[in-house]
Every structure is written in structure tokens, then in C-alpha cells.
Amino acid sequence: MSLTESAAVDVARSASIASRQLATLSNDARNQALSALHQALDKNRATILAANAKDVEMATRAAADGTLSHSILKRLDLSRPGKYDDMLQGILSVRDLNDPVGNVTLRKLLDEGLTLERVSCPIGVLLIIFEARPEVIANIAALAIKSGNAAILKGGKESMESFVAIANVVSEAIASSQVPVPSIQLVRTRDVVSSLLAQDSLIDLVIPRGSNELVRFVKDNTKIPVLGHADGLCSAYVHSDAKIDIAVKVIVDSKTDYPAACNSLETLLVHESLLDSTLPVVAQALLDKGVSLRCDSASMDALMKALPADKRNNLSAATGADYETEFLDLVLAVKTVSRAEDAIAHINAHSSGHTDIIITESREAANCFMSSIDSAGVFWNASSRFADGMRYGFGTEVGISTNKIHSRGPVGLEGLTIYKYLIRGEGHGAADYHEGEAGRKYLHKSLPIDK
């Protein structure tokens, strides 16, 4: 076993052991740790910002050299107005959410004196791998403690100084609480990621926070379940009976509100009957916002006919790859379909299962679309940009999952829990219930679930 491997095992094992103790703490005890964390980060603001300034200085030079993107530089900077306070406030917001642990979701009397309960509990050990944003440390530490999970955090090298400073404050704050210190571990060693991703017997869930490349790397290199999404290829289908104003409003918002977001629109499917009516109006509105359209031949012909010459510059012929691309930019692929079924088939074949929308006045067409489309979010006459934990009212968001099991769509604290079955008996044995005349019968009587 290499040093890196044995370090990874040590980290994961101590987190696993800590997670069991953390799982027994009351909501009050976990909340007290969050209050301590908030207080410590507030008190050590100057130290942390000084460390962060060093990271920003290094990154500014790297950005000037062209070896680092300006968006990473921007994400790195904790001194931007409001950012530090938002981080602090985020801890209190998480603290004040309902306790996700210990909720009884099933209670049954199996027989006299023999009760079954299903109760929510922490998953165990989370591994969070993130890129530049240093405030993620506080955010994830808060989510993990609130949900009773241990967390191992590994940040990017650009935020190393901030990371070390925050790590020290977090450890000190936790040490003053009932939460075991190894519950939150900040891994500074480089090259430890692969070794951590191999600890599938000790780590229960990986949450990558960063670029598509990071998520894809993590998914491809671990047997641990991964919560997240590599791609957000969202599509909209405009049905034959769509109202023009609704189509314009929803599509322009989906595409232009924040083009770099995973819930932005990337493909527009339009019913052929709308090529000369609704499509030109929608296209005009998009072009006015600076969107480039990559069109199939039918939509291209229609738009070349309908649009004035000076608007045709941002039209180009779509290639097959355009319908597989998450542009994350003011670019939209357009395709003509002759039936709703074709739109559904296209989306199920090309979408990333994130969020897809239909614009129609027909409840029947909407219901068919909503049950046929196999995505985390399926919206009717509403922008794909609503796919977001805060907008859904979850209070916080761990990430957006395109998995088909456990958690799907925006994941809140609930997604960091699982359940266990508890049975309380008075010395009951199963042999007494075997079939036959003398066998006792199970009652299987539902009992009220009092909070």
C-alpha cells in the first residue's frame, strides 16, 4: 500500500468511525456545532480573508499568464461584497432547517408487542471534491453536520491557502462541540483523490462540485455512488397548439436568463405546423437577445424566408453533434418534428435527463409528454431555469442529480439521508409464525406516525 493509499484509508476509516458517533447526536447538539462554526468563521474573518488574498494574488498572476480562467479567479475571491456574509448566513440557514434525521416514515404493529419502524438516518461518510470555490467548505461542512454525515473534503489547488485557513477554523470550532473532530476532514495532500475514490467500503457517497469534466472524471473512476450530473442538456418542445407569447417567454427565459447554467435550454424542438408562424417570432426574440441558432433544413428554410436579411447572420446549419452539445452559451440547436412522439423520442435519446419542457395548451399532450420523458424535471409552460433547489423551496441544494436511483433533480438535505428499519419486541421469534394451525398470524397494522 502506498503512502497516499494508506493516508486515504486512515482518513476514510476515521471518518467512518466518527460518522457512527455523529449519527447518535441530537438535532440540538448538531445545531450547536453549526452555531460554533458560524461564530468561529465570523471571528476569524480577517485571517481567512488574508489567506484568501494570497490565493487570489497567485490566481491573478496565473490569469494574466493565461494559465487560469477568469471565471475561476472570480469564483475564488471571498472578499467580493457580500460573499463572506452569505457564507456565514448559509450556515445559519442550514442550521434552522428541519432535522432530516430521525423522521419516522412507516410504523407498523407486526404483532402484539412487536413494532416495526422505518426511520431516516444519515448515509454515513460523504466525499466532496470541489474546485475553486472556498466557501463550499463551510457550506458542505454545515450540510454534513446537519444531516449527521461525516464529510471528507478535497479542494482544488487554486484555493489551497483559503482551504488551510478555513480548515483550521472548522476543526477548532468542531472541537468545541459534541461533533467528533474527524467528522469533517479537509484533505490537503495532492494526488489523494484516486485513493479516496477507491475506498468504496468506507465512503458511501461522492459529491463532485465543479466542472462537467470533474464530475465525469469522478463517475468514471469510482465504485462509490456519485450524486450529481455531468451534463445538463435541456430541451423544449413547442407543440402545434402552443400560444406564441408563452413560447417566446418560456424559451427566451430558458435560453438567456443564465446561459452558463446546467438548467439552461440547449435544444429547441418545434412542430412543423409552426415553421411559418410561431417559430419566426420565437427566433426573432432569441436573435434580439444575441442567441445564435443552429437549424435543421426545414427550420432554416422557414427562417430565411420569414426573417429580414440583417437578422439572418446568426443562423447556421445544424450538425448532428449540435443536438448532443451542452453549449452553455448563447447558442441553441433547432429541430423540426412532425409529431409530439418524435419530440419525445428525440429528447429521450439525446437529453441528459436533467430538465425538459413542453409548450402546449393541451393538458392531454402535456400529460403524455410528462409521463413519457425520462428526466429529473419535466415542465409544462414554464422555464427550465426553475430546476433549482432554492426555487423549489428546499432551503438548500447539495446538487442536481440525473441519477435514476436514490435522489433525482435538485437534492436537499433529504438526499443525504437513508433509512433503517427498527423492530422493538418482547422476545419474539419468527418460528412462532410459521404456517400451519398453530402458527401465529402477523397483524401488519399501520400505526399513526406522530412527529
Add this chain to the structure above:
Amino acid sequence: MSLTESAAVDVARSASIASRQLATLSNDARNQALSALHQALDKNRATILAANAKDVEMATRAAADGTLSHSILKRLDLSRPGKYDDMLQGILSVRDLNDPVGNVTLRKLLDEGLTLERVSCPIGVLLIIFEARPEVIANIAALAIKSGNAAILKGGKESMESFVAIANVVSEAIASSQVPVPSIQLVRTRDVVSSLLAQDSLIDLVIPRGSNELVRFVKDNTKIPVLGHADGLCSAYVHSDAKIDIAVKVIVDSKTDYPAACNSLETLLVHESLLDSTLPVVAQALLDKGVSLRCDSASMDALMKALPADKRNNLSAATGADYETEFLDLVLAVKTVSRAEDAIAHINAHSSGHTDIIITESREAANCFMSSIDSAGVFWNASSRFADGMRYGFGTEVGISTNKIHSRGPVGLEGLTIYKYLIRGEGHGAADYHEGEAGRKYLHKSLPIDK
């Protein structure tokens, strides 16, 4: 791409496409398919039993040669009294369960005219790999159709004739219903398993039904989530204040009711204060039932002292490996602990996360044990043998999961579903809700969930 690989892709892709259509069918339509399946299997009983007789004949010869175990031979035989009728009745039982699809679990008014719903839906495509039992085909086909999932089934070579006969009947029955025929596909090609396990973009969940070796092979050879458990290493801890009669009853039942089951007891942890009192009584009861005890030195010394000479034959010294072994036989490892914490640490380090129990009169000790033990089932004064979907009252059981996400413990139909988020709007865009004076505010008002 090899022929096997391309066959696997074809099977998985057609199942995936069928799953989308299946997901739109009503409960009535799915139930009609189940009725048709029941009827067809009833009508073709003679043909299927004739095919099964060929499998049994082959297997009988193999068992005589010693190349096949007698337990597989026994599991293969559909003509044993009641077995075929149980299989038929099982289909009707699944049909008559509550619809697991389309249940709304969250409904919110995000703003006027903008509602969010979380609704249960099928996972998509299941891959079920099973060994000898031919009745699993009918059982799994029923579960898949009821839950709106497509299923690809791959059986063991011992049941090939039965498999082909049942497959033909299943396909014919489904063809007479609204369920698309590729929803249930029975793969006969040998050596296709590895290729199917590689289809992680088309297959959503694998359910292995068979030996620990099968489950472990599947878990080690796929990126698709696996529902199941390789091991069932269940432990019991007898606390210092345990009542003797409860300890005897629960431990004897846990160990001897059906030793080959995954929910049988394999390790007994006993508080040191009980070595000369409760332990000898429990040990005597186990020895009377033919159980061999593998003891640590403290428990061995105590039992050698307390038990009459003729009872000491079935005692032997435990090795470290005994505490890691799922005996599946009348063998039990015994270990002395000096504190409840030591029992908890031992179980969390050695248990397979299936089911563990505590025998105590103290609610406090029980609660601490139940929140500290990280297993799918944690029982107080009740036999581990209750860990079972039928006993829990779930109506049916897909398997018992020791996963830490999605489904844990006995998994019923609910474990074959996930959810999607549906938003219904009237042309709402997210930009209208941006911060600032003019920004609209989200209502996030919970709405009643009417069934």
C-alpha cells in the same frame, strides 16, 4: 463490437425504448397484462412442466455425478406440490398491490399559476440475473410490469428448458396486452452477462438473485447500481441486564429457525457479567438444537466450567476469521465484550449491514444501540429472522439491500420506483424572480396531496 456486445446493446436499447411507453400506461393497463400473464401460465402448465421435467432430469444426473448440488436440484423443480400454484398466486398478489407509480409525494405552489409536484415513476430498465429458480421469471416479470419498469432476465443454464418455455408464454401473454413486448426480455444467449453489465447508459438497476458469489460477481463487474446483498452477517449483543428467557428465545430463533437464510444469526456478543449466568443457559439451548459454538477464551472458559462434560464436544476455540464468516449453518461465533460500546464497535466493523440485534431491558441501551449500529435492520428483543419483506408486510420482496443509498433492507415495489419533478406554469420565466425591488417573490406554499 462483438456479436455478444451488439446483442446486449440491442436488448438494452429496445428495453429502454419500451420502458418509456410502459411508463405511460395506467395501473389498469398494467394489471390487465398481469391477468393475461397469470392466465397464460395457467393454461400452459403442462407444456412448462414438461420442459421443466427435462431440466430436472438433466440436473438429477448432474447431482448423481456430483457436479450439481442437491439444493439447486430442489430449487429447479417446478412440479413440487404447491410450487406452480404459488407462482400463479404470486402474480395475482403483485397485481393487487397498490400502484407504486404516480404517487404525489410533494406539491407546492411556487407562485400564482406555477405548481411543483414530485411524483413517483418507474426507474426504467432492470436487469435481473438469477440462478436455478425458474419461478423467478414469473415473479420478476410481474414486479416489473406492476412498477412500470422494463426487465431483462438472464437465468442460469440449469433451468434453460423451463426458461425457454416460460419465456414463450410470457411474450405471448404480453403481446395480447398494452405492455410493449420488449418490456420483458428473456436472454438465452450464453456469455452475454458481461456485455449486459456494461450497458450502464441503458440499464438502470441490476438485481442479482442467487448465491453470494453471484451477487459479488455482479457488484464487482458493473457500474450500474446493484440492489441486493452479498453477505448477511447478522450479530446479536446480549447486554448485562438482559432477561434470560428473552435472550434464549431470540437467539435460538435467530440461529436455528432457518440457518441457511441471510437473516440468520452468525455472531453472538455477550456482556462479560453474563458469562456464568445467562451465557451457559443460552449456550445449552443452542447446543440442544445442534449448534456448534466457536468461542473466545473468556466464553470458552466459562462454558467449560458451567456445562456438563457431554455437552462440551460442540465447543471450539474461535479464530479471527470466525467473526467475519457467514456460516449459513448451525455454527455460531461467540465473543465476550466488557461494554456495550465494544459490541457496537465490533458490529460496525464486522457486520455486513444487514440486521443486528440487542437483547436488553434498558430503553436507553437499546436506543443507543439502534442509533449507533449502521445496518439496514436494528432490532431490540426480537429475532433477526423478522428481516423479511413478507414479515414486514410489504406484500412482496424484490430482495434485501445492504446499500447505503436508495433502498435499504427488504425492498418492495417502492424500491423499483424513483420520482420526477413536474412543474406546470402559464408561461413563467425565472428572470422575473431575480433579486431586486421589481423581483417577484416565490410563495413556496405547500398544497394538499390528494390521492
